[in-house]
Amino acid sequence: MKNEMTLSFLAIEQNEALARMALTCFIAPLDPTLDELSEFKTIVSEAVTNAIIHGYECDGKSMVKVHATIDDRSVKMTVTDEGMGIFDIEQAMEPMFTTKPQMERSGMGFTIMESFSDGIRVDSTLGNGTIVTFEKNFSPVTEVSRMR
Amino acid sequence: MATITQLENGIVLITLAGELDNHEANQIREEVSTAIFTGKTRAIIWDLYQLGFMDSAGIGLILGRMRDLVPVNGETLILNPSPTMQKLFQFSGLGEVVRICTVEEAIDEIGGVVHEK
Ligand SMILES: Nc1ncnc2c1ncn2[C@@H]1O[C@H](COP(=O)(O)OP(=O)(O)OP(=O)(O)O)[C@@H](O)[C@H]1O
Ligand SMILES: [Mg+2]
Numbered sequence: 001m002k003n004e005m006t007l008s009f010l011a012i013e014q015n016e017a018l019a020r021m022a023l024t025c026f027i028a029p030l031d032p033t034l035d036e037l038s039e040f041k042t043i044v045s046e047a048v049t050n051a052i053i054h055g056y057e058c059d060g061k062s063m064v065k066v067h068a069t070i071d072d073r074s075v076k077m078t079v080t081d082e083g084m085g086i087f088d089i090e091q092a093m094e095p096m097f098t099t100k101p102q103m104e105r106s107g108m109g110f111t112i113m114e115s116f117s118d119g120i121r122v123d124s125t126l127g128n129g130t131i132v133t134f135e136k137n138f139s140p141v142t143e144v145s146r147m148r
Numbered sequence: 149m150a151t152i153t154q155l156e157n158g159i160v161l162i163t164l165a166g167e168l169d170n171h172e173a174n175q176i177r178e179e180v181s182t183a184i185f186t187g188k189t190r191a192i193i194w195d196l197y198q199l200g201f202m203d204s205a206g207i208g209l210i211l212g213r214m215r216d217l218v219p220v221n222g223e224t225l226i227l228n229p230s231p232t233m234q235k236l237f238q239f240s241g242l243g244e245v246v247r248i249c250t251v252e253e254a255i256d257e258i259g260g261v262v263h264e265k
Binding site for chain 2: 013014016017020035038039041042045046049052053095103104105106108109111112115116
């Protein structure tokens with residue numbers, strides 16, 4: 001199947017749940033397994049939370065944009081902010097690296113996004129914002145996965 | 149949502165439900181910290197059996213409370229995470245404190261360890 005969506009919302013924490021819910025509904029026709037669904041939700045949550053708390057520092061007036069497409073059993077998603085940007089992308093993607101330890105961030109977001117997706121790409125310019133692109137492939141629907 | 153129970157022996161039981169993301173972690177952090185600094189907490193049991201979702205914010209919350217317990221050499225056990233949450237704990241080096249067991253069994257384990265010391 002083919003489908004496409006765009007969602008924009010204010011950079012406030014309450015919208016983390018909104019993004020997860022919307023994207024969960026969007027991929028529901030793929031009949032994902034429970035594990036695929038919760039991994040996908042986690043990716044969405046990590047990327048959107050980063051845009052809100054790092055990109056915009058929860059400014060409550062800028063907009064986070066999520067765009068997603070379904071092509072057969074592959075989902076592509078981009079999460080875009082026009083916020084502060086990332087100083088050093090390679091360093092940011094290292095496990096345990098965080099610029100906000102005082103806010104009890106663990107620095108695991110990018111590690112989780114990498115592990116739970118089938119490809120991630122980060123484009124960022126200091127002062128201009130960040131675009132995180134993912135791809136996740138969903139397994140073919142089999143009798144076993146339907147029985148879950 | 150977090151339900152916090154002070155058990156005997158300085159054990160705090162935190163039962164989580166719903167979705168633990170950055171927003172929720174910020175909502176419950178103070179309540180959880182207050183409970184830990186009230187009384188002589190020496191161990192925390194997190195029961196995730198009813199938790200439907202968790203992201204890295206949950207890791208941050210739990211690691212933060214483990215840090216609170218460092219001065220008293222306290223213990224932490226994480227019970228019954230979903231397979232996806234279990235992976236998050238493994239990535240973060242918390243795999244060793246995860247248990248699939250009942251709260252009673254976890255209390256037994258902590259009680260046992262402490263009596264030996
Ligand atoms: N959209 C963004 N805009 C600006 N900086 C970002 C963005 N996303 C990530 N970063 C930077 O990359 C670092 C690492 O991100 P990552 O998600 O791995 O960890 P974290 O958000 O700090 O902690 P956690 O995700 O475990 O709560 C962040 O601390 C931040 O400095
Ligand atoms: Mg993050």
